[in-house]
Amino acid sequence: MYQFIAGPLVWIAFAVLIVGSMYRIISMLFQAKKDKVVYPYMSLRFSLRSLIHWFVPFAGVNMRRQPEMTVVTFAFHICLICTPIFLLPHNILIYRAWGISWWTLPKGVADVMTLIVVITSLIFLLRRVTSPVVKYVTSPSDYVLLAIAAAPFVTGFLAYHHVLPYKTMSVLHILSGVVMLAAIPFTRLSHMLFFVFTRSYMGSEFGAVRSSKDW
Amino acid sequence: MGEPAENAVVDPGLDEQIKKLTSEKIEGVITKVLTEETAARLDVYMRTCVHCGLCAEACHYCLSHDKDPRFSPVGKVKQTLWEILRRKGKVEPEFIRECARIAFTECNVCRRCSMYCPFGIDIAYLLLVVRRICSLLGVVPQYLQDTVNSHAVTSNQMWVKQDEWIDTLQWQEEDTQDEIKDARIPLDKEGAEIMYSVIGPEPKFLAQLLGNIAFIMNVAGIDWTMPSFDGWDNSNMAMYSGDCESRARIERTHDEAAFKLKVKKIVMGECGHAFRGAVYDGPKGLGWKEPPVPLIHAIQFYYELIRDGKVKIVKKFEGPVTVQDPCNVVRGRGLGKMLRYIMRAVCEDFRDVSPRFEHNYCCGAGGGVINCGPSWKSARVKGNSVKAEQLKATGAKVIITPCHNCHSGIEDIINYYKLGMHVKFFSEILVNAMEIPEELKV
Ligand code: HEM
Ligand code: SF4
Ligand code: SF4
Numbered sequence: 001m002y003q004f005i006a007g008p009l010v011w012i013a014f015a016v017l018i019v020g021s022m023y024r025i026i027s028m029l030f031q032a033k034k035d036k037v038v039y040p041y042m043s044l045r046f047s048l049r050s051l052i053h054w055f056v057p058f059a060g061v062n063m064r065r066q067p068e069m070t071v072v073t074f075a076f077h078i079c080l081i082c083t084p085i086f087l088l089p090h091n092i093l094i095y096r097a098w099g100i101s102w103w104t105l106p107k108g109v110a111d112v113m114t115l116i117v118v119i120t121s122l123i124f125l126l127r128r129v130t131s132p133v134v135k136y137v138t139s140p141s142d143y144v145l146l147a148i149a150a151a152p153f154v155t156g157f158l159a160y161h162h163v164l165p166y167k168t169m170s171v172l173h174i175l176s177g178v179v180m181l182a183a184i185p186f187t188r189l190s191h192m193l194f195f196v197f198t199r200s201y202m203g204s205e206f207g208a209v210r211s212s213k214d215w
Numbered sequence: 216m217g218e219p220a221e222n223a224v225v226d227p228g229l230d231e232q233i234k235k236l237t238s239e240k241i242e243g244v245i246t247k248v249l250t251e252e253t254a255a256r257l258d259v260y261m262r263t264c265v266h267c268g269l270c271a272e273a274c275h276y277c278l279s280h281d282k283d284p285r286f287s288p289v290g291k292v293k294q295t296l297w298e299i300l301r302r303k304g305k306v307e308p309e310f311i312r313e314c315a316r317i318a319f320t321e322c323n324v325c326r327r328c329s330m331y332c333p334f335g336i337d338i339a340y341l342l343l344v345v346r347r348i349c350s351l352l353g354v355v356p357q358y359l360q361d362t363v364n365s366h367a368v369t370s371n372q373m374w375v376k377q378d379e380w381i382d383t384l385q386w387q388e389e390d391t392q393d394e395i396k397d398a399r400i401p402l403d404k405e406g407a408e409i410m411y412s413v414i415g416p417e418p419k420f421l422a423q424l425l426g427n428i429a430f431i432m433n434v435a436g437i438d439w440t441m442p443s444f445d446g447w448d449n450s451n452m453a454m455y456s457g458d459c460e461s462r463a464r465i466e467r468t469h470d471e472a473a474f475k476l477k478v479k480k481i482v483m484g485e486c487g488h489a490f491r492g493a494v495y496d497g498p499k500g501l502g503w504k505e506p507p508v509p510l511i512h513a514i515q516f517y518y519e520l521i522r523d524g525k526v527k528i529v530k531k532f533e534g535p536v537t538v539q540d541p542c543n544v545v546r547g548r549g550l551g552k553m554l555r556y557i558m559r560a561v562c563e564d565f566r567d568v569s570p571r572f573e574h575n576y577c578c579g580a581g582g583g584v585i586n587c588g589p590s591w592k593s594a595r596v597k598g599n600s601v602k603a604e605q606l607k608a609t610g611a612k613v614i615i616t617p618c619h620n621c622h623s624g625i626e627d628i629i630n631y632y633k634l635g636m637h638v639k640f641f642s643e644i645l646v647n648a649m650e651i652p653e654e655l656k657v
Binding site: 028029031032033034035036037038040041050054060061062065066069073131132133134135136137138139142145188190191194197198199201202203205206209210211212214215 | 265269502504573
C-alpha cells in the first residue's frame with residue numbers, strides 16, 4: 001500500500017496535473033477564438049508590461065493600498081511553490097528516480113518557509129471569516145481549496161519532525177500532495193494556470209486599445 | 216440587494232416586464248447567451264476568481280456604502296452570474312428583476328475594478344453579460360429602453376426628427392453669426408476634413424453646445440461638416456441596455472455617415488459613452504479592433520487646436536477649477552494628459568483631483584446608470600459619496616466635465632451633497648478664453 005502511494009500514485013498525480021492543465025489551456029485557446037476580440041487585442045509588449053507590474057510586490061496601486069495582503073500573498077505563494085521544489089527530501093526522491101538533482105534549501109530555511117505557508121493560510125482563513133467583503137463571497141469550496149493548499153505543508157512538517165507517528169503522517173503528506181496536484185487543473189486553483197492569460201489579456205486591452213495602465 | 220428604499224423603486228421596465236416571463240423562456244435565453252454568445256472570457260473569469268475580495272477597493276458604490284459587501288464587484292457577480300450558473304438558468308422572474316437592478320443600476324461598467332483585481336478579471340464585462348440576458352428577456356429599466364427604442368426608430372437617442380435637427384443647426388449658425396462674421400455650420404459637405412458628431416441630447420436640450428463648436432470651428436478655420444441625415448448622433452444606449460443588434464446598427468449608421476461624406480476623420484463632442492461606443496466597445500462588438508474611420512474625442516481636438524496655435528488663449532478662466540477624468544475617455548483611451556494640457560492652457564487656477572487619470576472615481580452615470588431614469592437617481596447619488604468627497608477636497612468652485620454623462624451625474628452629486636460647485640463643459644470656458652481674430656469680428 002505504502003509502495004503504491006509513494007510510487008505510482010504520485011506519478012498519476014503529476015500526469016493528471018500536466019495532462020489536465022494542457023487540456024484546460026488548450027480548450028481555453030480554442031474557446032478564445034469564439035470570443036472574437038481576444039486574439040486581435042493581444043499584444044506581447046503590453047502583456048509583459050502588465051505581468052511585470054503584477055509579479056513585483058507593491059508595483060501596483062491596489063498592492064500598495066492593501067500592504068498586509070500583498071505581503072501575505074507573496075509570502076504564501078513564493079513559499080508554497082519554492083519549498084516543495086527545493087526541499088532536500090524531495091530532491092533525494094527525484095535523484096533516486098531520475099538521477100538528477102538541483103540546489104536545495106537549508107533545513108532551517110525550509111522549516112521556516114513551510115511554517116510561512118501554514119501561517120499565511122491561517123491568515124487567509126481568518127480574513128475569510130472576519131472581513132465582511134470576503135465572507136460574503138465565501139462558499140464552502142473556498143475553505144476546501146485553502147485546506148487543499150495547506151494540507152501538504154502541515155502534514156509534511158508534522159511528518160518531518162516526527163510529532164505524530166512518522167509512517168501515518170508521511171502517507172497523509174503524500175496523499176494531500178497528490179490531491180493538491182490533481183486539483184490544480186480542475187478547481188479554482190487553476191488560477192495558477194490562467195493568471196498569465198487573464199492578466200495578459202487585460203494588460204493588452206488596457207495598453208493597446210485603451211492607452212492606459214492596468215495596475 | 217440594495218437598501219430597502221432602493222428595493223422599492225418602481226420601474227415598469229422591470230416590474231411589469233417580469234410578469235411576462237416564464238421559466239422556460241428564462242432558461243432558454245440564459246442557455247443561448249451562455250453557449251452561443253460567450254466563450255473563453257466568461258468561462259475563465261468565472262473559474263479563475265479566487266473570491267479574494269480585493270476588487271472591493273475599486274468600486275465607488277462599495278466605497279460609498281462603507282464597504283457593504285453587496286456592492287463589491289465580486290459581490291455583484293455573486294448575486295447574479297454565480298447563481299445563474301449554479302442553477303443552470305433555472306431562476307425565477309423575481310430573480311431576473313434582482314439581476315437587472317444590480318447590473319443596470321448598481322454597476323456603471325466603468326472597469327475600475329479590472330485594475331484592482333490581481334487577475335484583471337473584467338467584472339464590467341460580466342455584468343454586461345447579465346444586462347444582455349435581461350435585455351433579451353425584455354427586462355430593462357424603462358427610461359433606458361426608451362432611448363434604445365428611439366435609436367431603433369430614429370437613429371438618434373432623443374426622438375429628434377430630421378427637420379428639428381436641421382432647424383437647430385440653423386438656429387445655432389445664426390446665433391454664432393452674431394459673434395463671428397459669416398460663421399457657418401456646413402451641412403453635408405462632401406470631402407470635408409472633419410465630420411463633427413454629437414449626442415442626441417445636444418439638439419434636444421443643449422443647443423448652445425452646437426453654437427460653441429461652430430464658434431470654435433469657424434475661428435480655427437477648420438474644414439468641417441455635419442450630416443443633415445441619420446448618423447449625426449454618435450451616442451449608443453443599446454451598448455448599455457444589452458441590445459447588441461441595435462448597438463451594431465447604430466455604430467454602422469454613424470460610420471456610414473462619415474463614409475457618405477467622404478471625410479478624413481470624425482471629431483466627436485464632449486461625450487464619454489459615445490466615444491466608448493464609437494471607438495472601442497462598439498467596434499469590439501463588431502469584431503473590429505479599431506473603428507473604420509479615424510475618430511477623435513473633443514479633448515484631443517481641442518488639445519491639437521491649442522497646441523498648434525489654431526486657437527489662441529487670451530483670457531484665462533479665473534478662479535479655482537477642477538476636472539473630471541471621464542472613465543470612458545481616460546481609463547478607456549488614455550486622454551488624461553491631453554485633458555490636463557488643455558485645462559492648464561485655459562484655466563488660471565487648475566486644481567487636480569486625487570485619485571486621478573485611470574484611477575479616477577467613476578461619475579456613477581455614464582455606464583447607462585443615469586439613463587435608467589429619475590426613479591434610480593437617489594440610489595445612484597448615494598452610491599457615490601466618494602466622488603463628492605474627492606471633489607470637495609480640491610477646493611474648486613467649478614468642475615469641467617468633458618462628458619455629457621459625467622456632467623449630469625456630477626451635477627446631481629453636487630446638488631445632493633451641497634458642494635456649491637458648478638459643472639461646465641470644456642467648450643464653455645474655451646469660447647470665452649479664446650481670441651477672435653479682428654477680421655472675424657462682427
Ligand atoms: C504562479 C502561480 C500562481 C499565481 C500567479 C497565483 C496568484 C494568486 C492570486 C493573485 C491570488 C489572489 C490574491 C490572494 O488571495 O492573495 C491567489 C490566491 C490563492 N492562491 Fe494562488 N497563485 C498561484 C499558484 C497557486 C498555487 C499553486 C496554489 C495552491 C495549490 C495557490 C493557492 C491559492 C489560494 C488557496 C488562494 C486563495 C487565498 C484566499 O483564500 O484568499 N495559488 N493566488
Ligand atoms: S461600477 Fe465600476 S468598479 Fe464598480 S463593479 Fe462596476 S465596473 Fe467595477
Ligand atoms: S479581486 Fe478578482 S479574483 Fe478577487 S474576488 Fe475580485 S474578481 Fe475575484
